[in-house]
Amino acid sequence: MTPDDLSARIRAALPDAIVRVTDTTGGGDHFAATVVSAAFAGKGPVDRHRLVYAALGEAIIGSAAPIHALALTTFTPDEQGART
Amino acid sequence: MTDALRQRITDTIAKGRIMLFMKGNPSMPQCGFSAAVVSILKQIGVPFESFNILADGELREGLKEYSSWPTYPQLYKDGKLVGGADIVRDLHERGELAKLLSS
Numbered sequence: 191m192t193p194d195d196l197s198a199r200i201r202a203a204l205p206d207a208i209v210r211v212t213d214t215t216g217g218g219d220h221f222a223a224t225v226v227s228a229a230f231a232g233k234g235p236v237d238r239h240r241l242v243y244a245a246l247g248e249a250i251i252g253s254a255a256p257i258h259a260l261a262l263t264t265f266t267p268d269e270q271g272a273r274t
Numbered sequence: 275m276t277d278a279l280r281q282r283i284t285d286t287i288a289k290g291r292i293m294l295f296m297k298g299n300p301s302m303p304q305c306g307f308s309a310a311v312v313s314i315l316k317q318i319g320v321p322f323e324s325f326n327i328l329a330d331g332e333l334r335e336g337l338k339e340y341s342s343w344p345t346y347p348q349l350y351k352d353g354k355l356v357g358g359a360d361i362v363r364d365l366h367e368r369g370e371l372a373k374l375l376s377s
Binding site: 236243244253259263 | 307331334335338342343344345355359360361365
């Protein structure tokens with residue numbers, strides 16, 4: 191799994207998403223991602239994470255999944271604007 | 275998922291008002307993310323129960339499906355998922371976790 195693969199999967203499910211992914215260990219299995227999408231509006235952190243996990247599907251579910259760890263930060267476009 | 279496994283999952287989540295599903299146990303976490311959550315809970319000073327998912331493969335995979343949450347640790351309060359390591363750390367940094375867990 192590469193950061194580009196991971197971004198592509200997230201964007202396939204959340205087409206408006208701006209996604210930044212880094213491979214935190216260089217091993218292709220531990221990642222950190224920041225995702226900005228309007229789909230997060232009105233949702234708490236647990237439901238936001240679930241949206242991203244659902245987008246990744248089998249890549250993150252199960253003991254043989256290629257993604258072992260994903261540190262996730264989520265914003266709506268408005269929240270992102272307020273930070274910068 | 276079988277009814278028996280679903281029942282075992284709900285019973286296990288109900289073992290503590292604050293319940294941490296982690297890799298290893300609080301005195302010897304087997305994963306940095308689990309260790310980080312244990313450290314935050316100890317810092318806050320709330321009592322919590324824990325379950326070592328490495329010792330129970332069936333429950334480990336079943337709970338992921340039950341909660342639509344694919345990774346560990348998972349922290350529950352009164353049967354409801356609070357979040358994994360990112361969310362717990364974020365709530366703690368914003369000063370909201372202690373209030374949420376002690377309510």
